[in-house]
Amino acid sequence: MTVNDKTPVTIITGFLGAGKTTLVNHILTAKHGKRIAIIENEFGEVGVDDGLVVETKEEIFEMNNGCICCTVRQDLIRILNKLMRRKDAFDHIIIETTGLADPAPVAQTFFVDEDLKEDLYLDAILTVVDAAHLSAHLDEIKPEGVENESVEQIAFADKILLNKIDLLKSDDDKASLVKKIRSINARAAIIESQHSAVDIDSILGIKAFSLDATLEQDAEFLDTDAEHQHDESVTSVGIEVADAAMDITKLEAWLRKLLSTRGEDIFRSKGILNVSGTDERYVFQGVHMMMEMSSSAEGKFEGWGKDQKRVSRVIFIGRNLDRSDLESGFKACIA
Numbered sequence: 001m002t003v004n005d006k007t008p009v010t011i012i013t014g015f016l017g018a019g020k021t022t023l024v025n026h027i028l029t030a031k032h033g034k035r036i037a038i039i040e041n042e043f044g045e046v047g048v049d050d051g052l053v054v055e056t057k058e059e060i061f062e063m064n065n066g067c068i069c070c071t072v073r074q075d076l077i078r079i080l081n082k083l084m085r086r087k088d089a090f091d092h093i094i095i096e097t098t099g100l101a102d103p104a105p106v107a108q109t110f111f112v113d114e115d116l117k118e119d120l121y122l123d124a125i126l127t128v129v130d131a132a133h134l135s136a137h138l139d140e141i142k143p144e145g146v147e148n149e150s151v152e153q154i155a156f157a158d159k160i161l162l163n164k165i166d167l168l169k170s171d172d173d174k175a176s177l178v179k180k181i182r183s184i185n186a187r188a189a190i191i192e193s194q195h196s197a198v199d200i201d202s203i204l205g206i207k208a209f210s211l212d213a214t215l216e217q218d219a220e221f222l223d224t225d226a227e228h229q230h231d232e233s234v235t236s237v238g239i240e241v242a243d244a245a246m247d248i249t250k251l252e253a254w255l256r257k258l259l260s261t262r263g264e265d266i267f268r269s270k271g272i273l274n275v276s277g278t279d280e281r282y283v284f285q286g287v288h289m290m291m292e293m294s295s296s297a298e299g300k301f302e303g304w305g306k307d308q309k310r311v312s313r314v315i316f317i318g319r320n321l322d323r324s325d326l327e328s329g330f331k332a333c334i335a
């Protein structure tokens, strides 16, 4: 079978909050004529992304019970094998990793699994980066033997979306960020973007993955016994409130204060909210100290479904998280 008879797979990776789901939504709503299957892997004990991905007719598979680069790799293989039994139904498969994943073990799957190798080829590893926060994450010193996920994600990229360029203060800041990226990966093309809005032809069907370049980067790439160690100090706290609605004014004030004081350690926060006194669905998005609150009234995402149970679900991801403090703070904002 030649590469042209196989189904292309794109791995979308990038640190927490970089703009991966925004990119998936852009792909799902752009006009390109491709039938796409999406496999989503989310970090943390409460899944939120299922409510953040736009509703389309495309098939979406959620994998929320572990990390795609380690514990649920067998689940990934199972889903891919299932998809390949209906391979005429798809033109392209996209895998969105968690923000803390190492893309290499996910990419390895397409070279070591005999069945999948027959039907699929790895088109590209796309790494989305947050122009405002990347530098700090790249500079982070990790304990001996622990991977810096941001560095790995850049190192293995075939294409880099330098996203959130609206948040860069000057051309000098941009130039020094590009220099830093180039010192880790000199090969990948870099495209600048805002809200991950890129030309679909520049990211899908580009045949940009190179096994030779990847082996040069990591001689153990094809070694199925090679191990990697995650930073165990990064954890998540998920909170669900099923039987009451939230007071939006109180909640917004609490979140703003929380993120302005603890936003260095709270890398990522997001949630879907059942707000008292309205039928609109609310979504909140936090990346370090930056925060956005929006509602379905703005028309960017769907409101509550007619028979949908209105549950508030939030997740905090970061270091030194105090579960009881976060839970009591959130629940104090119940209307």
Ligand SMILES: Nc1nc2c(ncn2[C@@H]2O[C@H](COP(=O)(O)OP(=O)(O)OP(=O)(O)O)[C@@H](O)[C@H]2O)c(=O)[nH]1
Binding pocket: 014, 015, 016, 017, 018, 019, 020, 021, 022, 023, 098, 099, 163, 164, 165, 166, 167, 193, 194, 195, 196, 268, 285, 286, 287, 292
């Ligand atoms: N200012 C600005 N904000 C952006 C841009 N792109 C995405 N965002 C916002 O950044 C936040 C995180 O975006 P997501 O697409 O959810 O990020 P993600 O990489 O999927 O996050 P995780 O799944 O948690 O790892 C959201 O509030 C987005 O609206 C951009 O270009 N500029």
